[in-house]
Amino acid sequence: MKIGLRILLGYFLIVALAALLLGRVFLQEVKPGVRQAMEDTLVDTANLLAEQAKDDLIAGRIDDGRFAAHVRALTDRDLGAEIWGFTKRKVSTRIYVTDARGIVVFDSSGQDVGKDYSRWNDVHLTLRGRYGARSSRSDPDDETSSVMHVAAPITVREDGTSRIVGVLTVAKPNQTIAPFIARSQGVILRWGSVLLGAALVIGLLAAWWLSRQLGALRRYADAVSAGERATPPDSAGEFGDLGRALETMRAKLEGKQYVEQYVHALTHELKSPLAAIRGSAELLQTADSDMAPMPAADRARFVATIRAQSERMAEMIDKLLALAAVEHRQRIEQPQQVDMRVIADEAAERIAPKYAQASLRLNIVEAADARGLRVSGDPFLLRQSLLNLLDNAADFAPAGSEIELHLRREADSLVVEVLDRGPGVPDYALERTFERFYSLPRPDGRSRSSGLGLCFVAEAVELHGGRVVLVNRDGGGAAASLVLPVE
Secondary structure, eight states: HHHHHHHHHHHHHHHHHHHHHHHHHHHHHHHHHHHHHHHHHHHHHHHHHHHHHHHHHTTTTTTHHHHHHHHGGGGOOOOOOOEEEEEEEEEEOOEEEETTTEEEETTTTTSSSTBBOOTSOOOHHHHHHHHEEEEEEEEEGGGGGGGEEEEEEEEEEEEEEEEEEEEEEEEEEEEGGGHHHHHHHHHHHHHHHHHHHHHHHHHHHHHHHHHHHHHHHHHHHHHHHOOOOOOOOOOOOHHHHHHHHHHHHHHHHHHHHHHHHHHHHHHHHHHHHHHHHHHHHHHHHHHHHHHHHHHHHHHHHHHHHHHHHHHHHHHHHHHHHHHHHHHHHOOOOOOEEHHHHHHHOOOHHHHHHHHHTTTOOOOOOOOOGGGEEEEEEOOOHHHHHHHHHHHHHHHHHHHOEEEEEEEEETTEEEEEEEEEOSSOOOGTTTTTSTTTTTTOOOOOOOOOOOSSSHHHHHHHHHHHHHHEEEOTTTTSSSEEEEEBBOO
């Protein structure tokens, strides 16, 4: 399982558990909270009415006095109240009064006058000086029929003491507050769902972002491990710091390994020219010590060998430094729009002296679909790569032959092709021509090259996002092509 999915699942599990716990707490507290508020209101109402009913109860006219008339008048009153979106038209409160024995002497509903209520908690507890309240179902089988009853004592003062002479109870169906409870629960569930959905979206975005950052770092590490050119991903925060740390580590490790490889390769390649120089120098020294004159032709040949091998070492060092500069780069820092026809003309001008010395002709052919095309890159590296191909073709082309340089378009690429009519490349060498220090013998018996030119070309072209191809031509010769992406 990917780390992004693990983070998402863990995050969503935590959010879901938190939402479940909070939802249960809120939903469980809504109903008791509303009922507690209603009970508090009923307590105030019962005590207020108890004071209003005291005089009629003491006078014995509680059922037909002014208090009873005022209470019964409530049933005909149109309240017309709008309470937070709910309309209230009639009074839903029942009021009954019991005497000191618990017998109902007044009932606003008129249904239980004369009944003994002394066994109900509201009356029973109040008559004994305690807080009396109860919640009972009017229909034992209907949970929604519960009614809250809150009682208040009716007291008189005699000789400095208070005596309970009756109880007034205010009863209100719990169903009257059900719409408020349902709406509150609905609001909680709705907003809880919104918050849970928002948390899920945030979790998805966070998991996607983390997975994207980690995936970019992983791909960068894989590319570095495979030896590919790669730049650290553009990450933020700690991921950016990690990417820069990996890039620094890669640069240091590659630099150390690179130096070791180059020192080993350079010492290996310098052995041959150094041996030739040492041998020629020893022969010249031996001839001088024996006081025997060395023929001028032999002396000239040994001196030429020393000069040629010295030049070969100098050329090898120069090319090795150029190759190292290309291989060490990860990208073109400041790419330019380059016209390859201009590069081809500049390369032809620079290679002209060598071609004239070898009696070679260079013919540049630009296809109509290649005119005006531009590639993004470094003009120096592209020019040097083309010069290396032209120079390599000159080493193998027969004297007096023609070397062709073609520019043409191929899909979304510009192809720069150098063709010669030399002996071509042996099949066993086709896969190795771009290896460092790999070189083939020249047709005229000249010494091999440094074996770094084509390797430089391959590295430079890869740096431009292209590729180099070397194949044999029909009828003899070789064709080396630079395939570069066009703008």
